[in-house]
Amino acid sequence: MAIIETKNLTKKYADFTAVSDVTMHIPKGKVYGLLGPNGAGKSTIMKMFLGLTNPTSGGLTIDDKKHPKDRNEILKEIGSFIEAPAFYGNLTGEENLDVVRKILKLPQTSVDEVLEIVGLTKWKDRLARKYSLGMKQRLGLASALIGRPPILILDEPTNGLDPVGVHEIRNLIRSLPEKFDCTVLVSSHLLSEIELMADNIGVLNHGNLLFEGTIEELKQKVAEQGYSTNNLEDTFIALIDGDNVQRGGMK
Amino acid sequence: MNFLSLVTIEFKKIKRSKILFVFLIAAIILWLPSIFNGELNFNTGVGISPEYNLFIQGTMGASWFLYPASMVVATLLLNQIERNNNGNLKMRSLPLNMWSLYLAKFVVLLALAAIQLLIVVGLYYASTAIISQTQDYNFFLSPFFVLKEIGLIYVSAIPMLAVFWLISSKIKTPIFAIGLSLASIVPSVLLINTKVWFLYPMCYPFFVVVSEYGKLATNLSTSTIELIPWIPVAALITFICLLLGKIERR
Amino acid sequence: MVLLELKKIKRTGLIPAFLMGGLLAAGVPVLNMFFRSDIYLSLPDTPLQILLKSNWQMMAMLNILLIISGACLMYYSEFLDNAIQKMKSLPIKESNIYLWKAAILASMYLIVLVIEAGILSFIISYWFSFYPNFEIELLKNFGFLFLMGLPSILLALLIASLFKNMWFSLGIGVVAVFMGTVLSSQSFILSLFPFAMPLQTLGEVDSNQVVIYIYVALIEITIIALVEWLILIIRRKVE
Numbered sequence: 001m002a003i004i005e006t007k008n009l010t011k012k013y014a015d016f017t018a019v020s021d022v023t024m025h026i027p028k029g030k031v032y033g034l035l036g037p038n039g040a041g042k043s044t045i046m047k048m049f050l051g052l053t054n055p056t057s058g059g060l061t062i063d064d065k066k067h068p069k070d071r072n073e074i075l076k077e078i079g080s081f082i083e084a085p086a087f088y089g090n091l092t093g094e095e096n097l098d099v100v101r102k103i104l105k106l107p108q109t110s111v112d113e114v115l116e117i118v119g120l121t122k123w124k125d126r127l128a129r130k131y132s133l134g135m136k137q138r139l140g141l142a143s144a145l146i147g148r149p150p151i152l153i154l155d156e157p158t159n160g161l162d163p164v165g166v167h168e169i170r171n172l173i174r175s176l177p178e179k180f181d182c183t184v185l186v187s188s189h190l191l192s193e194i195e196l197m198a199d200n201i202g203v204l205n206h207g208n209l210l211f212e213g214t215i216e217e218l219k220q221k222v223a224e225q226g227y228s229t230n231n232l233e234d235t236f237i238a239l240i241d242g243d244n245v246q247r248g249g250m251k
Numbered sequence: 252m253n254f255l256s257l258v259t260i261e262f263k264k265i266k267r268s269k270i271l272f273v274f275l276i277a278a279i280i281l282w283l284p285s286i287f288n289g290e291l292n293f294n295t296g297v298g299i300s301p302e303y304n305l306f307i308q309g310t311m312g313a314s315w316f317l318y319p320a321s322m323v324v325a326t327l328l329l330n331q332i333e334r335n336n337n338g339n340l341k342m343r344s345l346p347l348n349m350w351s352l353y354l355a356k357f358v359v360l361l362a363l364a365a366i367q368l369l370i371v372v373g374l375y376y377a378s379t380a381i382i383s384q385t386q387d388y389n390f391f392l393s394p395f396f397v398l399k400e401i402g403l404i405y406v407s408a409i410p411m412l413a414v415f416w417l418i419s420s421k422i423k424t425p426i427f428a429i430g431l432s433l434a435s436i437v438p439s440v441l442l443i444n445t446k447v448w449f450l451y452p453m454c455y456p457f458f459v460v461v462s463e464y465g466k467l468a469t470n471l472s473t474s475t476i477e478l479i480p481w482i483p484v485a486a487l488i489t490f491i492c493l494l495l496g497k498i499e500r501r
Numbered sequence: 502m503v504l505l506e507l508k509k510i511k512r513t514g515l516i517p518a519f520l521m522g523g524l525l526a527a528g529v530p531v532l533n534m535f536f537r538s539d540i541y542l543s544l545p546d547t548p549l550q551i552l553l554k555s556n557w558q559m560m561a562m563l564n565i566l567l568i569i570s571g572a573c574l575m576y577y578s579e580f581l582d583n584a585i586q587k588m589k590s591l592p593i594k595e596s597n598i599y600l601w602k603a604a605i606l607a608s609m610y611l612i613v614l615v616i617e618a619g620i621l622s623f624i625i626s627y628w629f630s631f632y633p634n635f636e637i638e639l640l641k642n643f644g645f646l647f648l649m650g651l652p653s654i655l656l657a658l659l660i661a662s663l664f665k666n667m668w669f670s671l672g673i674g675v676v677a678v679f680m681g682t683v684l685s686s687q688s689f690i691l692s693l694f695p696f697a698m699p700l701q702t703l704g705e706v707d708s709n710q711v712v713i714y715i716y717v718a719l720i721e722i723t724i725i726a727l728v729e730w731l732i733l734i735i736r737r738k739v740e
Contacts, residue, residue: 050590053740068737075592086587088578090512102505103591127512129582143587273672280676284683316682320675328668335581424514426574429671433566434525437559 003028003151003183004049009058011044011207018044020207021058026185026200029177033198034187037240040204042187043083046153049185050080062151076104079149081157085140089129093120093139096128097146106147114146119168133160141169145180152176152184158193166193173197191233203236205243257347257355264332265359270325274367277321281313281371282378289382292390298469302390305382306375306397307464313371314404314456315439318364322412323432325363326419329356330428353496357416364412368401400463407459410452410485413492421498443474449481452488502593506601509578515571516609523613526563527620530556534628541628548629549638550704552621561646561700564613565653565681568606569674572657575602577667595733599662600726606654611647618643645703649714652695652721653681659729693717695725 004026011019019041026032034042047053048060051067051074060066062074087096097111115121118138123131128139137160144152157173158166174197176184188194194201195215203211203218211218219235227238285292285305292301292308299307333342342352375397379390415432422428439454443461448454458474465473510516530552534541544551579585579598588598618639625631657674664670681696689710692701698718706714 051737052586052589054738072592075590078590080590082586082590084583086583086585088509088584089582090578091508095508095511099505099508100587100591103593268666269669270672273669273676276673277676277679280680280683284687288687312679312683317676317679320679321672324668324672324675327671328666331666331668425577425667426514426518426570429570429573430518430522430567433570433675434522434563437562437566438529440559 001028002026004062004185005060006045007059009045009048009060010056011041011048011053012056017207019048019055022204022207022209024202024209024212026183028183029181030199031173031177031184031186031197033194033201034185034204035189035191035194035201035236036187036204037189039206041207042204043155044207045204046080046082046155046185046187049153050075050078050082052082077149078151078153079144079146080153080155081140081144082153082155085136087128087136087139087143090127092125092127093131093135093142094124096139097142100143100146104147110146114142117145117172118142119165134162134165137161138165148180148182150182152182152186154184154186156188157186158188158190170197191236195232203239205240206247208243210239210243254351254355257351258358261329261352261355261359262362265328265363268328268332270328270363271366271370273324274321274363274370275374277317277367278370278374281317282309282374285309286378286381286385289386292382292386293388295468297471299464299467299471301386301388302379302392303467305379305390306392306400307460307467309371309375309378310400310404310460311457311464314408314460316436318367318371318404318408318456319411319415319436319439319453320433321367322360322364322408323415323419323429323436325360325367326415326432327425327429329360330419331425350497353416353420354493356420357413357493357496360412360416361409364408365405368405372397372401400460403459403463404456407455407485410489410492411455413489414452417492417495420496448474449484452485455485502597502601503604506598506605509584510575510605513574513578515574519567519571519609519613520616522563522567523616524620526560526613527617529559529563530621530624534624538628546704547632547635547638548625549621549635549642550702552624553642553702553704557702558700560617562678562682564610564650565678565696565699567613568610568650568654569657569660569671569678571606571609572602572654572661573667573671573674575606575658576661576670580665580667595737596730599658599729599733603655603658603726606658607651610650610654614643614647614650642703645711645715646699648718649698649701652718652725653699655722655725655729656695659725659732662729663732693721695721 002025004024006022006024009019009022010017022045034045036042044053048055049062051071063077065074067074088099091099094111094115097114101108101111112121115124118141120135120138120142123135128136131139137157141154141157144154154173158169161169170193173184173186176182186194186197198215200212200214201218202209211221215232222235222239225242227235227242285308292304295304376391383390418432419428422431435453439451439457442448442451442454443458448458459476461473462476465471465475533556541551541555579588589595622639625635656677660673660677661670664673677696681694681700684691684694685697685700691697693714698714701714703711
C-alpha cells in the first residue's frame with residue numbers, strides 16, 4: 001500500500017520544466033530511493049511533498065491527505081531534510097533541535113535521543129555556524145529524525161560525510177522502517193548508496209520518471225533493452241544516456 | 252594581483268544586488284515632496300530665490316539623513332556579500348592582502364556614493380521640469396552650479412564614508428554595526444551648531460549644505476566653512492579609519 | 502512560540518542593542534539639559550511637555566532606526582542559513598512567526614520607552630521638580646507613544662520579511678523612515694503614515710486629533726498584519 005502517491009505530477013518554471021508527468025508510488029514501511037543525475041528534479045519533487053513548492057498540474061496525496069488543505073497535518077507526519085542543512089547559525093546544535101522539538105511538541109528527551117542517533121552529542125553545545133560540513137549534515141538529519149516521524153524525506157543525506165559517517169547513516173536509514181516504523185524517501189545520485197539502502201527505486205532524468213520498481217526489476221528492464229547489468233552504475237548511466245539520446249542528444 | 256584588478260572584481264561582486272534600485276527609490280522619495288509643495292518655494296522669508304530654495308531644501312534632506320543612511324546600507328551590502336555563502340572564506344584562502352581588499356571595497360563605496368549623488372541630480376532635474384510646469388516658473392539651475400554643490404557634498408562626505416566603512420567592516424555583529432552607523436547620523440542636526448562640528452564627520456555634508464544655504468539666502472546667516480581646522484581634521488580622520496582597516500580579527 | 506522567537510535572537514546582540522539604543526536616545530535630553538538648561542527652565546508648559554517638544558523628534562528617530570534595524574536582523578537570521586525553509590516544512594503558520602516577532606519587537610520598544618521615560622523622570626526631578634499628576638501625564642504620553650510606534654514595527658517586519666538580502670530591506674526601511682520624517686510635518690493626513698506616527702507626541706497633537714491617531718494606529722496595525730498574511734499566502738501559491 002502506497003503512503004505517498006503522485007499522479008502526473010508536473011512542475012514548470014518560466015524557462016524550463018523541472019518535473020514532468022511523474023506518477024510515483026511510495027510503499028508504506030519501506031525505503032524508497034529516488035535516483036537521478038544532478039538537476040533531474042529530485043529536490044523539486046520532495047519540495048512538492050512538503051508543500052514548499054506548488055505543482056503546476058497533477059495530483060499528490062500523502063497518507064490520504066492533500067496540500068494545502070491538510071498542510072499542517074501532513075507536516076506533523078513528515079521529518080525532512082532538503083537540499084542543504086537549514087539552521088540558525090547563532091544557536092548551538094542542541095538549541096536548533098530544541099526549536100524543532102518545541103514546534104512539534106515533543107518531550108525534552110527527544111533532543112538527546114536524536115543527537116545520539118546521528119552522533120552529534122559531543123558537539124551539541126557548539127554554535128551551528130561553526131560546524132563542519134559533516135556536522136551540519138548530521139544536524140539536518142537530526143532535525144528530520146527528531147520525534148520519529150512516520151514519513152522521512154531525506155535529500156542526499158550522506159553528502160559531506162566521511163566514509164565512516166556514510167556507513168553509519170546508511171545503516172541507520174536502512175534500519176529506520178523497522179526501528180521507527182516509518183517510510184523513508186531518500187534521494188541520491190550515488191548508486192552504491194541507494195543499492196545498499198533502498199527496497200524500491202525510482203529513476204528520474206530531466207524531470208521524467210524513467211523507472212519505478214525494485215532493483216531486480218530495473219536490471220531486468222535494462223537487460224531487455226540490451227544494456228549490461230553487471231554493474232549498477234553502468235546500468236544507471238545506460239538508462240540515463242538512453243533517455244537523453246531519445247530526447248535528441250541532450251547530455 | 253594589482254589594486255585596479257581587485258577593484259574591478261569588487262565591482263563585479265555587487266552585480267545584481269539591486270542597490271541602484273534602492274538609490275533610485277531614495278532619490279524619488281527625496282524630491283517627491285518638492286513636486287507636491289512647489290508653491291512653498293516662493294515667499295520663504297529668508298531672501299532666497301525659489302529655484303535655489305528648491306535645490307537647497309532637497310539637498311538638505313539628502314545630506315542630513317538620506318545620503319548617509321543609503322551609504323550605511325551600501326556598507327552593509329559590501330560586507331554581507333562576503334559573509335553570505337562563505338565568500339569571505341574564499342577570499343581569505345586566496346593570495347590576497349586583506350587590507351588591499353578593505354581599500355578596494357572602500358573605492359567601490361566611494362563609487363556608489365558618487366552614483367547615488369548623480370541619481371539625486373538626475374531626479375532633481377526631472378522634478379524641476381515638473382515643478383517648472385506646475386508653478387509656471389523656471390526652477391532650473393545651471394548644471395555647473397548643481398554639480399559644484401553636489402561635488403562639495405561628495406568630497407565632504409568622504410571622511411564619513413571612511414568611518415562608516417570602518418564600523419561596518421570591523422564590528423562583526425550586524426545590529427551593532429548598522430545601529431551605531433545609523434544612530435551616528437541623527438545628532439548631525441545638533442552638532443552643526445557647535446564649535447566642534449569639524450570633529451564629527453557625519454555632519455560634514457549637512458554642514459556644507461547649511462553653509463551654502465546661508466550664502467544663498469540674504470536674510471539668513473549660518474556658519475561658514477573654515478578650512479582650517481576642518482581639512483586637516485577631516486584628512487586625519489579619513490587616514491586613521493583607512494589605516495585601522497589593517498586590524499584583522501583572528 | 503514567543504519563547505521560540507526569543508531563542509532565535511540569542512547571540513545576535515538584538516536585546517543589548519535595543520538597551521543601548523534606548524540609553525543613547527535617553528541621553529539626548531540629558532545632554533540638552535546639561536548644556537542648555539536655562540532655555541528650557543524658562544519655558545511655559547509642564548516639564549514633561551517641554552522635554553518632549555524639544556527632544557522627542559531626535560529620540561523618536563533613534564527609536565525608529567532601532568526598530569527597522571531590529572526587524573531586518575530578525576528576518577536576516579531566518580534567511581541566512583535557510584532556517585526559514587525548515588520553518589516552512591514544520592507544522593506552524595508562517596504568519597504566527599511574523600506575529601510573534603512583532604510581539605518581541607514591540608516588547609523591546611516598550612522597554613526602550615520605559616528607559617526613556619525613566620530618564621525624563623530623572624531630568625524632571627533633578628532640573629525641574631515633580632508636579633501633581635505627573636505620573637498620569639507620563640503614563641498617558643508614553644502610552645500614546647507606544648501605540649504610535651506599533652504600526653511602524655509591523656511595517657518594518659513586513660518589509661524585512663519580503664527580502665532575503667538584509668541590505669535591501671534596510672534600504673527600503675531607511676527610505677520609509679525618511680518619508681516618515683518628511684510626512685510628519687506636512688499635514689495631519691500625511692502624518693498618519695506608519696513611520697511618521699512615532700514622531701507625534703500627545704502634547705503637540707490637537708486634542709480632537711488624538712482619538713483619530715489612536716484609531717488610525719489600530720486600523721494600520723490590522724491592515725499591515727492582514728497584508729503580511731496575504732503576502733504569505735500568495736508567496737506559497739506561486740512558489
